[in-house]
Amino acid sequence: MTDTDKDGGGDEQVDFGYRRIEAEEKPQLVRGLFNRVARRYDLMNDLMSGGAHRIWKRQMIDWLAPRPGMCLLDVAGGTGDIAFRVHERLKGDGRIIVCDLSENMVSEGRMRGWDKGITGAIEWLVGDAEALPLAASHADAYTIAFGIRNVTHMEKALAEAARALKPGGRFLCLEFSPEQAPGLDRLYELYSFNVIPALGGIVAGDRESYQYLVESIRRFPPPARFAEMIREAGFGGVSWRPLSGGIAALHSAWRI
Numbered sequence: 001m002t003d004t005d006k007d008g009g010g011d012e013q014v015d016f017g018y019r020r021i022e023a024e025e026k027p028q029l030v031r032g033l034f035n036r037v038a039r040r041y042d043l044m045n046d047l048m049s050g051g052a053h054r055i056w057k058r059q060m061i062d063w064l065a066p067r068p069g070m071c072l073l074d075v076a077g078g079t080g081d082i083a084f085r086v087h088e089r090l091k092g093d094g095r096i097i098v099c100d101l102s103e104n105m106v107s108e109g110r111m112r113g114w115d116k117g118i119t120g121a122i123e124w125l126v127g128d129a130e131a132l133p134l135a136a137s138h139a140d141a142y143t144i145a146f147g148i149r150n151v152t153h154m155e156k157a158l159a160e161a162a163r164a165l166k167p168g169g170r171f172l173c174l175e176f177s178p179e180q181a182p183g184l185d186r187l188y189e190l191y192s193f194n195v196i197p198a199l200g201g202i203v204a205g206d207r208e209s210y211q212y213l214v215e216s217i218r219r220f221p222p223p224a225r226f227a228e229m230i231r232e233a234g235f236g237g238v239s240w241r242p243l244s245g246g247i248a249a250l251h252s253a254w255r256i
Contacts, residue, residue: 012024014026014152014153015216015219016029016212016216017211017212017213017215017216017219018215018218018219023152023153026152027101027128030102030150030151031101031102031103033206033209033212034078034100034101034104034105035102035103035104035105036104036204036206036209037200037206037209037210038079038104038105038107038108039104039108040203040204040205041079041105041108041204042079043203044199044200044203044204044210045081047199047203048196048199052244052248053146056145056174056243056244056248056250057081057082057085057145057174058085059241059243060082060143060145060172060174061082061085061089063172063250063252064086064143064170064172066086066090066141067094068090068091068093068094069094070090070094070095070140070141071094071095071096071097071138071140072086072094072095072096072097072139072140072141072142073097073099073132073139073142073143073164074086074096074097074098074099074142074143074144074145075099075100075129075142075143075144075147075157075161076099076100076101076129076144076145076146076147076148076150077098077099077100077109077143077144077145078100078102078104078105078106078108078109079108079109079112080109080110080112080122081145082143083096083098083109083122084112084113084118084122086143087118087121092121095123096121096122096123097122097123097125097139098122098123098124098125099125099126099127099129099132099133100126100127100147101126101127101129102126106124106126109124110124129144129147129151129157129160129161130151130152130153130156130157130160132160132163132164134164137163137164137165137166137167138165138166139165140165140166140169141165141169142161142165142169142170143173143174144161144172144173144175145173145174145175146174146176147175148173149175149176149217149219149220150216154221155229155232155233158229158230158232158233158235159233159234161233162234162255165255166255167255167256168254168255169254169255170252170253170255171230171235171251171252171253171255172250172251172252173230173250173251174248174249174250174251175220175226175248175249176217176247176248176249177217177222177223177242177246177247177248177249178217178218178219178220178221178222179222179246180245180246180247181245184245184247185246188247192214192217193214196210196213197211197214200213223240223242223249223251224240226240226249226251227240227251230251230253231253234255234256235253235254235255235256236253236254236256237253237254238251238252238253239251239252239253240252
């Protein structure tokens with residue numbers, strides 16, 4: 001199952017939340033969305049998840065187990081949350097590249113780095129997960145947190161992840177899941193569709209963007225299907241862990 005199809009005129013259609021749009025429109029819409037919410041993005045993550053996203057990201061980095069001298073590529077990581085955490089673990093002994101589609105998210109991350117006194121240790125790139133501005137076999141590890149569901153073609157983004165990684169390189173993806181534990185699923189759905197867009201309107205001044213983000217979670221493949229997509233992209237050792245009753249899932253794989 002993918003999020004693409006062809007309409008009667010032969011043009012490719014993709015999901016944008018619950019809407020169907022032309023594939024070529026999606027990158028511009030996603031870029032515009034994150035450009036608008038960049039300044040409030042981290043605050044909204046705390047409010048939406050009750051701070052749980054911090055625990056999930058720590059678990060992601062624990063599973064990554066950063067080692068001195070490694071090169072990490074963090075995709076869709078514009079405000080630097082993953083990059084700064086890995087930088088702290090590496091104590092400056094390594095190379096970290098952040099790549100994000102949104103110019104404003106990258107600017108926000110770079111400014112956060114300056115505030116932390118981190119200037120040259122992290123590289124900031126504006127680029128598309130489906131066409132990374134990096135040579136093949138470039139990175140030892142690739143991370144993407146809450147970003148892959150926003151790409152136009154997940155298969156292309158996964159193939160690009162494999163291309164950018166060195167053989168034996170590590171892939172880690174943290175993403176919301178459309179499947180929760182029985183009993184939690186109904187409560188989470190009520191919270192997602194009633195509270196999160198309202199918070200987005202109050203805190204970020206953009207209810208519509210957060211309505212899309214909630215809808216995009218429901219359109220994302222279940223963890224077992226997404227794991228199969230990772231295998232199909234050329235990865236081995238694929239595994240995943242549900243987090244917080246299935247609200248999120250952490251996927252791990254290795255570049256063959």
